[in-house]
Amino acid sequence: MDIEVLGALAVREHGIPVTPSARKPRQVLALLALHADQVVPVDLLIEELWEDSPPRSARTTLQTYILQLRELITAALKSVADGTETRTAKDVVVTAPGGYLLKASPGTSDVREFDRLAGMGYRALDAEDFRGASRALGEALALWNGSALAGIQAGPQLAMEVRRLEESRLCAVHQRIEADLRLGRHREVLGELTVLASRYRTHENLHGQLMLALHRSGRRGEALDVYQRLRQSLVRDLGLEPSAGLRRLQRSILMTGPEVALDAPAQAPAPTTADRMVRTG
Structure with missing residues (x-):
């Protein structure tokens, strides 16, 4: 599964988009994608969708959104022509104790790659390798294609995540410029x-x-x-x-x-x- 959140949300399985068009299922997928391979508690998903006023049917409705995501993933998994795909949608969007988990590996995540490259850049800067720092931080920033989760109507959880990502981006910009200034x-x-x-x-x-x-x-x-x-x-x-x-x-x-x-x-x-x-x- 390939995940992009540093810009418009895009999630693909075998190259096929599995991002729903409806607002609330998109919010669910965005939160799962940001925490790929980690359990996202049901309570956090409900808070994201309905803030402080969840309906009595919140858990049932959330299960419906998870089912919609799995239907999209099932269609993408069936597209594998050679018949080697053995996973099911339940292996990708996993029901875990207390929540749900989006299993991204094997695959790519732009935010994970950003964190990896930015970390390399910060370590290079600390070691006074300004050329290496500028290069690594520049590669990290090139992964951004706009504002984080552009086009998503974010609830409180996603809004907090967007602020965190944008702060990380600004810090990387500042440190890359610092390296460039050191290079004259x-x-x-x-x-x-x-x-x-x-x-x-x-x-x-x-x-x-x-x-x-x-x-x-x-x-x-x-x-x-x-x-x-x-x-x-x-x-x-x-x-x-x-x-x-x-x-x-x-x-x-x-x-x-x-x-x-x-x-x-x-x-x-x-x-x-x-x-x-x-x-x-």
Whole structure:
């Protein structure tokens, strides 16, 4: 089974799509696919489908959705022309104690591959292999084809998973740019960083990277303007001043030339808690 969640949901068995068109069965499949080869409790599936107001028939209705998924999988399994397929749909969507399990192996999962490549990138960055880090993180990010689970009307469980995936994506982007800056690719990342800083108006790390990239490109005034815009957004939206690390970076830009900033990575903002969680998870 091949699973894609880093974009529109797509689940295929023997290359045949088994993603239902109806909203609630799609939610069930999405949650099972995100936790492939793990048991998803019935209570979590019911919360996803009906939040705090499940009908009395919730468990029976959920069983109907599972049956619909199995019907699609049965059709895909029967398509194997050589007759070597011995699995049934119940072997793919497994009824387990307390819940259901989507058995994905053998097969592929884009989110698992993303986690594998991103982990390689983080370890390479820690080892100061900046070229390897940029390459691995770039390959991880290339797996994304849009927003996670695009087109799914998410309930509380899927909404939480989408936030987690998007945070992982943003962290990978930030760390890939960090590797590129260490490799002297400051001009190459300017356009990307400009878009990101505009989108994430209070994200200090991205603004710090944009400041460095501009300064190293000989655009000192613009780098300082980025700091002022970030400070205004932080004060207005969060009631906070920029961090000590970002203030040090601003002073460094005021006092030094681009060549000094290249050798002063410690003056960039420290990784956020989310960065550390993803890199060590």
